[in-house]
Amino acid sequence: MQRTAEQIEQDLLRPVFHTSKKYWVAVAFATSLFFAGVAAFCYQVYAGIGVWGINSPVFWAFDITNFVFWIGISHAGTLISAILRLTNATWRRPVTRCAEAITVFSVLIGALIPLCHIGRPWLAFWMIPYPSERRIWPNFRSPLAWDFFAIATYLTGSTIFLLLPTIPDFAAIRDTATGLRKKIYRVLALGWQGTPRQWQRLETAMHIMAIAIVPVAVSVHTIVSWDFAMTPVPMWHSTIFGPYFVAGAIFSGIAALILTMAVLRKVLRLEEYLRRIHFENLGKLLLTMSLLWFYFTFAERLTTWYGNAPPEMVVFWDSIRKNFAPLFWIMVFCNFLIPVPILGIKRLRTITGTAIASCTVVVGMWLERFLIIVPSLEHKFLPYSWGTYRPTWVEDTLMAASFGFMALLYLLFSKFVPMISVWEMKVGLQPHGGVPVATAEGEHHGLVLEGPLPTDVVE
Amino acid sequence: MKALYALYPDPEAAQRAVDSLRAASTELKFDAQQIVILSGEPHEGYEFTDEHATRRPYRWAVLGAAVGGTLGYLLTTLTQKSYPIPTGGMSITPVWTNGIIVYEMTMLGAILTTLVVLLAGAGLPNFKDGITDPEIWTGKILVGVADPPENSQAELATRLRQAGASEVKQFAGISS
Numbered sequence: 001m002q003r004t005a006e007q008i009e010q011d012l013l014r015p016v017f018h019t020s021k022k023y024w025v026a027v028a029f030a031t032s033l034f035f036a037g038v039a040a041f042c043y044q045v046y047a048g049i050g051v052w053g054i055n056s057p058v059f060w061a062f063d064i065t066n067f068v069f070w071i072g073i074s075h076a077g078t079l080i081s082a083i084l085r086l087t088n089a090t091w092r093r094p095v096t097r098c099a100e101a102i103t104v105f106s107v108l109i110g111a112l113i114p115l116c117h118i119g120r121p122w123l124a125f126w127m128i129p130y131p132s133e134r135r136i137w138p139n140f141r142s143p144l145a146w147d148f149f150a151i152a153t154y155l156t157g158s159t160i161f162l163l164l165p166t167i168p169d170f171a172a173i174r175d176t177a178t179g180l181r182k183k184i185y186r187v188l189a190l191g192w193q194g195t196p197r198q199w200q201r202l203e204t205a206m207h208i209m210a211i212a213i214v215p216v217a218v219s220v221h222t223i224v225s226w227d228f229a230m231t232p233v234p235m236w237h238s239t240i241f242g243p244y245f246v247a248g249a250i251f252s253g254i255a256a257l258i259l260t261m262a263v264l265r266k267v268l269r270l271e272e273y274l275r276r277i278h279f280e281n282l283g284k285l286l287l288t289m290s291l292l293w294f295y296f297t298f299a300e301r302l303t304t305w306y307g308n309a310p311p312e313m314v315v316f317w318d319s320i321r322k323n324f325a326p327l328f329w330i331m332v333f334c335n336f337l338i339p340v341p342i343l344g345i346k347r348l349r350t351i352t353g354t355a356i357a358s359c360t361v362v363v364g365m366w367l368e369r370f371l372i373i374v375p376s377l378e379h380k381f382l383p384y385s386w387g388t389y390r391p392t393w394v395e396d397t398l399m400a401a402s403f404g405f406m407a408l409l410y411l412l413f414s415k416f417v418p419m420i421s422v423w424e425m426k427v428g429l430q431p432h433g434g435v436p437v438a439t440a441e442g443e444h445h446g447l448v449l450e451g452p453l454p455t456d457v458v459e
Numbered sequence: 460m461k462a463l464y465a466l467y468p469d470p471e472a473a474q475r476a477v478d479s480l481r482a483a484s485t486e487l488k489f490d491a492q493q494i495v496i497l498s499g500e501p502h503e504g505y506e507f508t509d510e511h512a513t514r515r516p517y518r519w520a521v522l523g524a525a526v527g528g529t530l531g532y533l534l535t536t537l538t539q540k541s542y543p544i545p546t547g548g549m550s551i552t553p554v555w556t557n558g559i560i561v562y563e564m565t566m567l568g569a570i571l572t573t574l575v576v577l578l579a580g581a582g583l584p585n586f587k588d589g590i591t592d593p594e595i596w597t598g599k600i601l602v603g604v605a606d607p608p609e610n611s612q613a614e615l616a617t618r619l620r621q622a623g624a625s626e627v628k629q630f631a632g633i634s635s
Contacts, residue, residue, distance in 0.1 A: 429598070
């Protein structure tokens, strides 16, 4: 059944106007996790960074794993949304905002983790390039300085990319709401009226943003990979790390997006909008990325094994046969052996199937980050400097809190902003799903009727 | 602000109303700029929307990118030259690593300029009470005349009805 513009409006704005008990339970749970992390962080600031399990030679562990993991998750949103916008994929409409929100919040959380790691977060401003009285300039040769610029650009771009298309939806809420809510949304809508000129400018801006954000997203995870690849540590100093990290980031990002969509459709009752076709299409993308992940992992490991350099082989065998073997093989199962059959067999590529596959991928990709970082740091070039690493309760709590914080930000966002773009869904009702069609005269006209309506608007 | 307007269920009817109002603007003594069109979604392929299409934001974005890139170049080279650390004979201002900063600043310049150009071009933010009707969010298109001449209102209402509107409405400001 095709829904009318009025029904779309009512369905998608409902979560903003009405709050269920389940929502508050979820908020309470996420908040408690978040505050557990705040407590652990306060303890760490009071007692010093020594309360973490990191020590020479493993100076980076859970924190950097979580940093890379969350920056990777961020690739779900803006990158995928931008590509789907540029290719005019009509099925993207219910998906893009969910995805873009994941990006903004996960980059935010990723950017907070180095603040915890530096031990003295009140000195974080030393990272900002400013002329201090001691004339200490940031070292632009350091990948950590590149990280600062890349993440700042990505966070700025993703936030703008998320918020621009919400302005018309804020205006819709402003014109429908009453009382305090109306006043709040009046400010948020910035005086949007919906004139043809405003729509033209918004669509042009979104097009430019989509063009600009794709190379930024690729650069961000490439630069994150260079944090490792620029270092002479066994199995880090590799040219494959850039594309390997980007592929892994998109892989984990799509998995996170599918999981989030599966939760949202139940919690916000969006079953009519987030439908099987969306999970199926994203499932196919996840399958492609799973195969790509396997290809990169195999290529990286094969090159190391064939080179047979003693310092690298120590790390190689430690992760495959010795201390880290259980984690390594769980990672292979989670990232390849479980998702590929689920996503490859059409009968299994259901909403539940893709959600299960995504769950394993998220776990597998976290393990992948951990296995890139810790085994290499435990076994650097000189055997006398080898060591071991075990996480402490502070690190465990901070990691759990990062998930809680993500859930909390997402829940609060879904309370204030429709999680599916209302106006974009209405464009889907137009002939050709709002996609301009070239006529014989070479003009674009939305009135030309040919072919079926897009599947996201017709049941 | 006052206005006389009608709501149309489809863009074809809205285009008819706009054409009719434009044709009558001289006769009824109002400026074509006073014609107001509002919708809850963009419509492509109609004269009333396509006349606002422009390539200017793209040019501004390129200019913003150039400014961002230049700032990135200046930031890296000037800071490195003002405090040249010992580099063991390597370049004080290495192109490879500075290029990364320049690249990110270039993209940031394009992104921020796009935002500014959008806000300026769309006239945002604007908190003055403008004409609005909640029905535009249910798929209807509002076409009307802002501050219409007193003695032409009957004729304007007729023209709005002839284009396919069932009802002509008056707007006399917003109650917040």
